[in-house]
Amino acid sequence: MFIARFLARRLLQGALIVFLVSAVIFTLLRVVPGDPVRLMAGGMAPEALIEQIAEEMGLRDPIYQQFGRYVWGIVQGDLGQSFVRPASGAAVGGASFDDNTRSERAEVWDLIAQTAPMTVQLALLSMLFALIIAVPIGVWGGLRPGRFPDKLALYLSSIFVSLPNFWLGIVLALLLSVKLKLLPAIGYGGFAYTILPAIVLAIEIAPFIIRTLTVSVAGVMRENFIDIAAVRGLTRNQIIFRHALRNSSVPLLNLLGVQFSMLLGGVLVIEFIFDYPGLGLLTINAVMQRDFPLIQGIAIVTAAAFVLINIVVDLCATAIDPRLEY
């Protein structure tokens, strides 16, 4: 009963958020300079042809009309077609105006559906690596505030957070792929290609997790019920693993939700460096090609993912701490 009402309310809110995001993106894309038709048709195409194509595609209609058409399409599950990419799968569309492959442009939905699983795989793996690095360090630091483990946690996260990810990516690729030949680095040809970018991303996220955990574990350890637990006869392991960690996991959960959403939406630099065929790389190319429908599609899908992840995080947090239902 509670869950049904909670889901109904949150999904409605989410739909509103996604609608607003798409409205903003749609408007912004149409007011920035740069004519996509010129890019599509090629620099040599005559002005009249460009106007004709633009008219045909409805790009000269008022923005609200274009947006109405677009939203109607989304409701029917149609994110539109890429301006640039042909269905054949080539990365960049025809260079000249009379290229006949242009008529079979790729569906945006298909483009996203092909790349999103790659990004999800990368995001999940980097999350896993980050947790493996951060949880022991963070918890240890939180249990001994002000002492060596706490300082270690602080210094380590300072180092991690100040490593630029593009630099770290390149250095690790040089070290692990080129010199030691342990891991493949560029492109995608199997699961092994995900490991290196995931490590780089994990090191980027880990400091936030370490910091959150040290602070929240240290906070929980000062609580009255932890002090009293030993007097009540609980063992130290019970106190730490059943009570302290459980109570400090709610802030961590919220952080993980935000981090995961960010990983899904914007690992642009890392995917670009490693030429990893995920959503990030797709976004970069779409932006460079002024591929409006694709940019919009990615924005809407990531916004929806963001909303869903937040709902899941809040449900998990409520399951851990029932006071949050109120």
Place this chain on the structure above:
Amino acid sequence: MMTDPSSPVAPLLSVRNLTVVAQSEGVSRTILHDISFDLKPRQILSVIGESGSGKTVLARALVGWMAPQLKITTGEILFKGRDLIRDKSFASGLAGREIAYIGGNPAGALDPTMTVGAQLVEKLRAVRPEISGKDAQAKAIRLLEAVKIPSAASRFHEYPFQYSGGMMQRAMIVDALISDPALLIADNITQPLDVTVAAQILKLMRELNEEFSTAILFICSSLPVACDAGNEVMVLHAGEVVERQASSDLVAEPQHGYTRALITELPTLWANGKDGRDDRQDRNRQAIMSVRGVAKFYETRGKAGKAVVQAVRNVEFDVFPGDNFGIVGESGCGKSSLMRLLTGLERPDAGSIIFEGEDVGTASPARLRQLRRRFQLVLQDPFGSLPPQSSIGDIVEEPLKIHGIGTKKERQDRARAALNEVGLGDRFYDLLPTGLSAGQRQRLQVARAMVLEPRLLIMDETLSALDQTEQGKLLDLFSRLQAQHGFTYIFISHDLTMVRQVCSRIAVMYLGETVEVAPNERMFFDPGHPYTRALLSAAPTLEERRYRPEDCLLEGEPPSPIDLPPGCAFAGRCPHAFDRCYRENPALVSRGDQALAACFLLNATSTAKATADA
């Protein structure tokens, strides 16, 4: 039977020459000095001491829960003959199993994210792993029933935040007793509870002592409670045991000067005869504050959807110039919500609050600010209610600045004068409030309130955070200020002895309603409402009680203000309730001589009298 000195029973707990020292920044201070005492099996020993006497340190030293800066320098704590200080593994094996501890703050004592039941089972199985989960659950539910938690089997699955303070303390008693310990250390367990609930907890503890034959070390700061709880009382003063006697002998023939002072200082409810501060004001003049049918509702959203909390339902009283008006009631009765309404911090949903002819409830914000010059509020918490970064002088000047009164020089002079009047001299003017004691902070709050020269001061539990001696000093200050400035006071309090000493007229609140409004002596010697009698019966005092708890109060706690039953809100706990009480809600009726009460029994008796007269 348990205190027979000739009995050859070996002591269960035997503390010998225990000395505890606090070390901070190279300075060491003795907290406990050379403490020695014995506790026999099944005995209840009360330990009493004021704050700072080291009683909590003693309790925690016994269970091995010491702050890092505290060190036991000499002495031994023998449990069944073995020393807990030297034999650490023996001590930790006993924790929670043979030696149980209950603290004074039940609110934070359990993990908020796990059900109470799961934690009781977890504790029992941690100390007695041989018990199966099923048996542990059965035992926990049985004990929850024994401490009179209503519908224990379903409450077992609820979370700590769903328990009230009184229920949580009962749950902690279950937590302590579930492993059948030989010794229970109860550190100030009734302090955070309301008097009626505290009285129930004490009764319960004595019953459990007989039923489960647990020895109890009962530590508290109130002499009446200590004498009530234990067979013997040990008095702790400045870290030393000054005397130990059977409860009745201690009051009759105190041996040590400190105990004697403690007993003489203790304010009484009835012992000094009927005269209280019952100075009557002329009730034919205009009242300074007149409250009529005031109500306030809050909407909450819970699991079951929206609910309306009826915080204040029907409050009526008049305060006349020169009155010391008291508002008493237990926590959750709507005292604080009422304070927010009286001071215009919130608007009532019904009724009117007339202050000197103007309605505070409907005044415009600008008008309200002007009115506030003439009525001021002094809050309960001495630490949270003063800005830590402002100097004491600035704090007192601020109200003058807000109301745009005087030049800078004049404001400073008035602030200094106000500070001097409350007993904070010139040297405090430029200091920050950080170093002030709780009593000094309350003086500062009074100075801040009176610098505007108001006509009415509303004191919301202003004295609750202070100990007995400091309370007395502030009360003297209040009456001096009243004589000099003609203040009228409204004291909002849960402390009946304070109200008995100070107030001329008292309103009793129960679940958002004024159930009785009466002059001081009438209220203490001839209360008109059964709830007032219940409150008086539960008040901690050494005197012969005029009202016995057994006659006046049924078990249980006030119902939640969310789903109030129809009829009289007190009916469920009232020993005299009859049919009509469950159907209709009685209104305040006059009992003559300026006393009012809301109870059908009054109508019944007065009608009975009337028929007898006729």
